[in-house]
Amino acid sequence: MEFRDIQARLHDGRHIRFAQWQLQPGEYWAITGTNGSGKTALSCLFANQLVLSHGNADGLPGRVAYVSLEAQAAQIELERKQDQSDLNDCPDHGTRVRDLLAPLEEVQHWVELLGIDHLLDQGFRALSTGESRKVLWIRCLHQQPDLLVLDEPLEGLDSRSRDVLQQELQRLQQHGQAIVWVANRLDELPDWITHLAFMHDGKLLYQGTKAQVLAEPELNGLLHFDRPLPDFPPATIDYQLDAQAPLVTMTDVAVRYDERVLFEQLNWQVIAGEHWAIQGPNGCGKTSLLQLITGDNPQCYRNDLKLFGMQRGRGETIWDIKKHIGIVSASLQWDYRATTNVLSTVISGLYDSIGLYQATGDDDKQLALQWLEVIGLRDKANQSLQHLSYGEQRLVLIARALIKQPPLLILDEPCQGLDDPSRQLVLAFIRRLAQQQEVTLLYVTHLADEIPSEIGRRLQFEPQGDQSQIHFYSMN
Structure with missing residues (x-):
């Protein structure tokens, strides 16, 4: 050729x-x-x-x-x-x-x-x-x-x-x-x-x-990230959570699809400031577990779940749950089909929406621009999200998840599609967040070398027959 x-x-x-x-x-x-x-x-x-x-x-x-x-x-x-x-x-x-x-x-x-x-x-x-x-x-x-x-x-x-x-x-x-x-x-x-x-x-x-x-x-x-990690913009939301109460409590939780049982009898707590790596092979149930927390899996209503002090199925709305969570994942990136520019995409993280459907103030815009500065994409604020490369879109969605600095941040393979400098930047973000302990991390990755030492606990899916057994480990 x-x-x-x-x-x-x-x-x-x-x-x-x-x-x-x-x-x-x-x-x-x-x-x-x-x-x-x-x-x-x-x-x-x-x-x-x-x-x-x-x-x-x-x-x-x-x-x-x-x-x-x-x-x-x-x-x-x-x-x-x-x-x-x-x-x-x-x-x-x-x-x-x-x-x-x-x-x-x-x-x-x-x-x-x-x-x-x-x-x-x-x-x-x-x-x-x-x-x-x-x-x-x-x-x-x-x-x-x-x-x-x-x-x-x-x-x-x-x-x-x-x-x-x-x-x-x-x-x-x-x-x-x-x-x-x-x-x-x-x-x-x-x-x-x-x-x-x-x-x-x-x-x-x-x-x-x-x-x-x-x-x-x-x-x-x-090919290397060699500049100092920028300071994060200040948090703007007071979530008013009980600092002593677990963010997530699961009691004898199970996920089943027809005859297939992904996992069962899961008892797990996520304490504020205790960060978890979640690992296991493709299809073992990692995404289903996370969707129980975010409310995107309807089986959350047939299980015993307590999230951010609220027992699921007792009258709370999905938005009562989502406002406490930031998420980055491939499925979110595929679902984010709204015709919107990069700046609006980041702002939408404050409202937990796919796209932006309400008027926003100058404070929201300035905060979003500050986060775009942190990820190095401020110059693309007015471009269409869909016109960015896959890796650039992923960085924008990371800024969208971080803009409200939520109590719980779910990172489902956040480095997917990123070049080496961007990957090093995101891993530096994760280390800083883990050190600050103001945001609690649930971090999914297939690559052991991408797990920062600050993440001290691991939830491991281990297939046994047609379903997964879940084991807990200390990483220190």
């Missing part, structure tokens, strides 16, 4: 520009760079999905398959549009997994490798983030494309699934499958990657062998 004199306009008005880029047979390229640099847009050139205002693209492959967070969001949006809940008078969980993967006999090898046999009769929308990722992985591999584009392909997957896919990709690479990897994190690149293209601010800054590009002196500065 060869690209010459390329110029293409991006959603935010910037342009991708470069003079030449060649990809030769036998070369395995990774596209890397900072959040919002144009990495994903550059990868769209391979499928002729980026409209060129100038330049030529020659030798493009006939069939291109993408594994990406954006493709996952697009499938979830498609399932929403096909929702038949109103017609059937019952929840529509989306297309069955076996139908998405049909003909099943042709993909059975990958179904078994990724351990999703038990999901075949579930609807796509009922899957966890990691489970839905596995389904889309299998669909892409089954296409046997001329070129496989992997954009942050391991995000949201547990450690076993990561290892399995790394081995499968190495097998495909050894058999000649053309692959381009799009990466925020250089440490996740497989050894068989031979060449790097480095993007920054819409420019193809460096290209060449992996060793040549990594030796560029400017690269180190672009």
Whole structure:
């Protein structure tokens, strides 16, 4: 493939520009760079999905398959549009997994490798983030494309699934499958990657062998967070909670879906200032546990839950609960489809809404601008949220969760989709919040190296048969 004199306009008005880029047979390229640099847009050139205002693209492959967070969001949006809940008078969980993967006999090898046999009769929308990722992985591999584009392909997957896919990709690479990897994190690149293209601010800054590009002196500065962590804006809300009472108390709690029991007999308390890491494989019940707290799982009403001094099911509203919680998750990012700019998105965290539907004062706007300054995106305050890269959107939603500095902050894989500097910034946020102990953290991650030492407790889901056993550990 060869690209010459390329110029293409991006959603935010910037342009991708470069003079030449060649990809030769036998070369395995990774596209890397900072959040919002144009990495994903550059990868769209391979499928002729980026409209060129100038330049030529020659030798493009006939069939291109993408594994990406954006493709996952697009499938979830498609399932929403096909929702038949109103017609059937019952929840529509989306297309069955076996139908998405049909003909099943042709993909059975990958179904078994990724351990999703038990999901075949579930609807796509009922899957966890990691489970839905596995389904889309299998669909892409089954296409046997001329070129496989992997954009942050391991995000949201547990450690076993990561290892399995790394081995499968190495097998495909050894058999000649053309692959381009799009990466925020250089440490996740497989050894068989031979060449790097480095993007920054819409420019193809460096290209060449992996060793040549990594030796560029400017690269180190672009890929590391090396500025002092800004001060957080002051808290503006007094939540008036009893400092001695647990934030969350669960007594003999269970979550069941039809015949499947995710977990049962859970007794757990979250004390203010005691931070928890929550870990376990894809589909074990982590998200369902968090949704019991946020009120987004209807089974919260059939369980014995006490949240922020309120017994669930005793007349409290969902907003009485949500006002005490901030949340960052992939599902929130996919649900946040409101047509709004970045500033309004951050302000909406004060009102626990998807979008902003009421007049706001100057104090709210100034507070939101201060948080955008902290995450380094103040210059994008008036841009559409949907026109930002996935990683930039994630940073905005982190600011949205922090703006009200809630008593309980739920961080469900908050570093997903972030480049190294942004990841280091967010982990620094988490360490500071944990040290201050004014906000209590529930932190979900598949990566042990992302758990700050200040988080002292761990809730571990450990699958046993068809359900999970939950164990508690001290991390000190």
